[in-house]
Structure formats: structure tokens, C-alpha cells
Amino acid sequence: MTPERVEARLKAARTAMDEEGVDALVLRPSPDFRFLGGGNGAAFLVVTRDTLAETADPARWVPEGARRVGVDAEMRVRELFGLAIEAELVPASSVLAPLRLRKEPDEIAAVERAALRAEEVLRQARELAWFGASERAMAAALRMLALESGCEEVLALRVAAGENTARAAHLPGDRVINPGDALLVSLCGRWDGYCAEVARVFAVAEPPEDFEAMYSVVLAARRAALAAARPPAPAADVARAVAEVIDGTGYGRFAAAHAGRGVGLGPDEGPRLGEGTPLAPGMTFCLEPAIYVPELFGARVADVVACTEAEPVVLSSGPPEPAALHVLER
Template sequence: MIDKVRLRMAEEGIDALVLRPSPDFRYLGGQGDGYLVLPLRGPLEAAAGPLEAAALIPSSARRVGVDPEMRAWELFSLRLKAELVLASVALAPLRLLRGPAEVAATERAASAADAVLLMARELAWFGTTERAMARRLWAMMVEKGCEEVLSVLVAAGEHSAVPRHVPCDRVINPGDALLVSVCGRWGNHCSEVARVFAVAEPPEDFEAMYSVVLSAQRAALDSLRPGVTAAEVGRAAQEVVDGSGYGRYAAGRLGRGIGLGQDERPWLVSGDATVLAPGMTVCVEPAIYLPELFGARVADVVVCTPAGAERLSGSSQALHVLDH
């Protein structure tokens, strides 16, 4: 892998990479805190802090790739006179394709997230708050071995129609649509799974709308295969939603890459010409949000294989009615 990285560095005219804890850091084998420095020639070395990292950069370096998540004080601490560029210029194309071990790790992460949402069905939801249930799910993820909880969403009733809702003290009541998602990192790899529940009984017209969301995801999965662009996959899902009459209420993004980071290329949106290939992993997440009423989003991690899309998070997507 290091040889491939150095080849990309040479193509981009980068003399050294400096990485802090991040997806790029983990891609090169970084663990815990600290920094990694990879010169174009010489060994990959670890450093405790930015000053120590700066000492490992060859004095002849004229162009240095820095981690996209590097903070301003870290950049100043490096005290580099070289031109600074993002390390992702070299690493992003390599990280698009994942080997068998990486796909297996992503599958384990997806299975763990899946298991948390399956256990969530057995919890007592009636009369509790979004915030309390989000904390409960957060704890369950940690108990499941999650190394870092990246996000937990619990959105009830009209809040399920708010794409970036933050769980609050809103009480969960019978008749509510309930949107629940968990995103975390297991074994260095990220996964997100989102499911939709109904509390006691679904709201009027909710099931019809939810069926459109499921159909949109199926259309995306049917079109996801090697040689197809990310934009084409997104378009397949969008056409289903548009044809249903819900087009104006659809989420702007139908999915995104996921792996060492939770938001990566490719993006399943119009304009992303990334050609899909075996080994790419994406989170396919169509959603429809009806303001002030309810929303529905289903998210699953899939891998592109020579035969097409393979879903790594395998729990049922059928609308589950919570009875307690």
C-alpha cells in the first residue's frame, strides 16, 4: 500500500505527508493519538506532536500534504515553509477502492449497527423523550464495542421531517412516526443504519410514503454496479421519488461513500462522475420529509461487487410497529 501512496505522491509532486488522527491517518495504519509522517523517500514514522512531526519532514521538501482535519494551531506549529496541499489529493483516489479485509471490516461495522437497531425494537418507547432514547442507544453502541459514536438520531412525529434534527425533550407518543439511526466506528470502519418505526400505529398516509422510500432504495441498489457512475445511481432513486409526486420533498443526497470515514466519495448526487468499481462501499439513504407532518429515511451500507450491490446491513426494512 505504501508503494501505491508514494506513486500518487510523486504524480502530485508531494514530497511528504503529515497526518493527524483521521480517516487518512487510519488508512496508513495510524492508531490512537499522535501524527504520521510519510516522506516520498524514507520510512513511515510516528510523532507525538506537530513539532516532532515537523522534524521528520525532509528539509528539502517543497510541497507537503497535510491532513484535511488538521487544526489551525497544528498547521502553525509545523512551521513549514513548503507549499501546503491537502493529503487527500494523493490519498482520496486510493481510498475509494477497498480490499477484501476492509470490506469485511465494514461489514462487521454494519452488522454491529444493525444489531443495535434490532435491540432497539425491544425497548420501552412510550412516554419517553427523544433525548432519553438517544442516550440509551448511545450507551448500547458503546456496549456493542463501538470505538467512537459519531451520531445517534431519534426523531418523533413532526421532528422526523427535519433532516438534521437534534434529539430533544419531545415526548414519544402513540401515533408517532419514529426515525432512528445510529452511526459509529467499529474496527476502524464506519457504518450507519437508519430504520423507521411507528408507535402503536402508523400515521395516516405514512405507509404509502414509506413504500416510496423503499422503492427508491431498491432502484438505487438495482442500478449500482461496476461501470455505472455515482450520479446514475442517485438518478435511479430520484426518478422513483419524482414519479410518486414526492419529488419536492426528497432529500438532496441519495447516498455517500462510507468506510474509514463516515462521509466520503462517491456522492450519489447529480454531477458526481465517479465510476463505481468492485470494492467501493456506500451508504444508500433515500429520504422524504413532509414538513410539520413526518418523514422517512432508510439507510444501509452496501458494497459494489462484480455482480452488483450487496447489502451489508441486513435487518428487515419493513415498517416495525412498536407496542410498548
Template sequence: MAGAGVDALVLRPSPDFRFLGGREGPYLVVTGDAVAETAEPARLVPEGARRVGVDPEMRVRELFGLAVEAELVPASAVLAPLRLRKEPYEIEAVARAVAAAEGVLGQARELAWFGAGERTMARRLRLLLVESGCEEVLSLRVAAGEHTARPAHPPGERVINPGDALLVSVCGRWDGYCAEVARVFAVAEPPEDFEAMYSVVTAAHRAGLSVMRPGVPVAAVSRAVGEVIDGSGYGRFAAAHAGRGIGLGHDEGPRPGEDTVLAAGMTFCLEPAIYVPDLFGARVADVVVCTDGGPLALGTSPHSLTVLDR
């Protein structure tokens, strides 16, 4: 903490909190010589503390109620670097989460999509997630037709029809660790030109994966993804980023915009995407672990376009 110029950390239940062994909360206060759970964090922050790191998941309403007399900065400056490389037991936990998420998407193929609304299908997926042991659903996307072109589309009333592309993704937490899987389906038959666009996304995914090895800057993953998409002519429709780290948190380092160099033990959600406004979009997301032997995709389900029968 001294290195980051921070005198104390105040955390509340969150990935950082769990990383430091927090159990009940409501707050965990970390100082130079102690770690304690407390209901009154301000009392445990050392007198005269100048800078205090606060949990990046803390809500603004909690922040304004903290009553800590110090400059408040995100605790991530201290903890994010420590969380980048996962221990083997953590990678096993992420792999279990990925297996659960993939299991849900596998079951999703068997559901009756035709004529149902996006929101109805999202509810069914949520049920499958919870049945799989998911403790927290972090994001759940069901987008049909032109909605596949909206990256943050919340499931709505649109009915899923033959000829629609369908973008389905689930992100959740199982036994503390997160996974996300996104796949694309076509309903009865893919829309015109869809397969060509989709094949660019899967090629970009392969390109990103191929460079993920220790010693390579994480920015190289984005470059590899971007080159494929740019070369296809879809460049201006590419998603802004090619992924992000995943582990105790579902959106953590390494981030492509940072200077991080990949190292063994880093877990990354690789998720290239193309969104053509009002027409269609596609995103393929898989969790990958960087190992000394190269990139290892924790998911096993293929990227080939699944056509759902009518």
C-alpha cells in the same frame, strides 16, 4: 504523491492515518521515501517542500499550529482514490460493523419508547452501541414526529407519543471500520399519509441498489433514487444526496457528486430520504458493497415499517 503535486503528507489519528498504518501518532509524516510517526511534523517535512497534504480530519487549531512552510492542501487528493476500493478483509470488517449496528437497531425495537424523550432514547442507544463494541459513536439520531423532517436534528426533549413517526439511525466505528443503519418506526400507528411517503423511500432505495454494479457511474445511483422520488411527487422534499462511501471513514468516496465509476470492492451507505418540513420525514440507510456479481446489501434487516406496540 508526485502525481498529485504533493511533497509530503501530515496526518493525525484519522481514517487516513489508520489506512497508512499509523498507530500512536500524534502525527504521521509521509514523504517520498519515508513514513514516520512524530510529535513534531514540521521537522520531518522536507526542506523546500512546496505543497503539503494535511489530514482532512485535522482541526483548524492543529492546522494553524503546524508551522509547515508550504502551501497546505487536503491529503485526500492523494489518499481518497487509494481508499475507494476495499480489500476483502476490509469488506469483512465493514460487514462486522454493519452486523453490530443492525444488532443495536434490533435491540432498539425492544426498548420502551412511549412517553420517553428523544434524548433519553438516544442515551439508551449510545449504551447499546458501546456494549456492542462500538469504539466511536459518529452519529446518533432519534427524531420523533415533526422532527423526523429535520435531517440534522439533535435529540431533544420532545416526548415520543402514539401516532408519531420515529426516525432512528446509528453510525459508529467498530475495530476501525464504520457502519450506519437508519430505520423508521411508527409508534402505535403511523401518522396519516406516512406509509405512502415511506413506501417511496423504500422504493427509491431498491432503485438505487439495483444500479450499483461495476462500471456504472456513482451518479447513476443518485439518478435512480431521484427518479423514483420525483415520480412520486415528493421530489422537492428529497434529500440532497443519496449516500456516500463508508469504510475506515464514515463519510468518504465514492460520492454521488463525483465522477467516480463504481468498481468491485466499493462500500457505500445508500440512504435515500424525504423530508417534508414540519410534517414528517423518512430515511433508510444501509451499507452496500459493489461486487462483480452486483450489489450486495451487507445489512439484513427488512425495510418494512415497524410499528412499535404501545
């Protein structure tokens, strides 16, 4: 970041600290750390009303008599105990989360590059030999493709086949992929400091019966969500639009609990769809409508969306319609 941007963010952070009654921020390497310009190899970044220090000894920089200290949400337990600060410890997110909601144009461009790289990895995945391979083996192949694309960190990677597609938190296992299987494949990673997630629906040889109908409902929910994502509507309107479409088709009790969350320097930040935060230009979020029918199959798509003054912009090319569903060769 430029020195001018760091200074502007520090000024905003210090104003927010005053409003929240926070005397200092102690951040470890994390999205908040990077947001305020940290990154020179130090263990911690400490921000006070008149000091910015990257240090291995944060207690040295916390003002004597500090009453409330904001600590990083990613702080480890041993790091918290090691601070030895006699003050009330509160989440630093109370200060920094509102400041991170809206991205600068170059940040949106960085998120877009991350989304396009994630999508390119999933495009390359269509050329792999899926039939007869295990979920775990294909996840390993995707991880390698992601790293070869320049991904700095693979944050989440999902390959789910057949009945496993109906499990929202499924981790790739030994399940062998066969013709007639539905497949859910998703990749969340960090490229050049910014995060994005893309999820796509595949089928092997041919989709299972009724799968395309479920997939079409998910795409209809996605379209409704994009129509609702107009500033200054609350983020909850986007989630409500997803729910109304899915409920109207009888799949309501099988809908995913969340319609999406913000992405940027971190993979899970504001705005969180379903909450009342007013949408504003510069916000970027992962829209991820999904349906999971236990023991049958599930359908989920995910793309990163940027809010503008007018209509939202999908930063990747988006999923295909049911008629063009990705069907992998046997």
C-alpha cells in the same frame, strides 16, 4: 495491518504524491492516518518519498525545500499553525482519497461486521420503552446499547419523533414520544476501526395517516438505486435512480439532497453518490434515500452496500416492507 499491506499502500501513496507534486504528507490520527498504518500513539504520521515517521515533531521530517505538503483534512487549526512548515499546504485527500475507494476483502468483511452491529443495536431498540420518553432519553439509551455492542466511537445518533422526522439535521431533544408518532432512528459508529450507518423507520402503536405510503416510496427508491449500482456505472446513476422514483410520485421537492456517501475507515468518504466516480468492485457506500415533508413527517432508511463484479450486496439485512413496518408497543 500486515507489513506487506502497509508497504503496498505506501508505494501507491508515493506514486500519487509524485503525480500530484506533493513532497510530503503530514497526518494526524484519522482515517488517512490509519490507512497508512499509523496507530502507535504518536501525534503525527509523516510520509515522504523515502521516509515514514510517527512523531510529535512533523516539521523535523518534512524535507528541506518542500514546496507542497499534504495535510490531514481533520487537522485542527492550532495543529496547522504549530507545523511551522514553509510550504504550500494542500489537502492530503488529493493523494489518498482515490487510494481508499476500493477495499480489500477483509476490509469489506470489517465494514459488514460494523453494519450488522449497528443493525443489531436498532433491533434491540425495538424492545425499549418508547412511549412517554423523550428523544434525548432514548438517544442516550441507544448510545449505551451501541457502546455495549463494542462500538469504539458513536459518530452520529439520531432519534426523531413526529414532526421532527421531517428535519434532516434534527438532533434529539425534549420532544416526548407518543402513540401515533412516526420515528426515525439511525446510528453511525465505528467498530474495530471501520464505520457503518443504519437507519430504520418505526411507529408507536400505529403509523400516522399516509406514512406507510411515503415509506413505500423510499423503499422503491432504494430498490431502484440498488438496480443501478452496477460497475462501471458512475455513482451519479445511483442518485439519479433515487431521484427518478421520488420525483415520479410527487415527492420530488421533499427528497433528501444526497442519496448516500462512501464509508470505510471514515464515515464520509468516496464514492459520493451523485458524483461521476465510476463504481468498481470493492467500493462500499451508505445508501440513504429519504423524504422530508416539513411539519408533517419524514421517512429515511440507510444501509451499507458493497459493489461487486455483478450485483451489489447489502451488508445488513435491510429494512422491512411497509406491511411489516416496525410498530412499537404503546
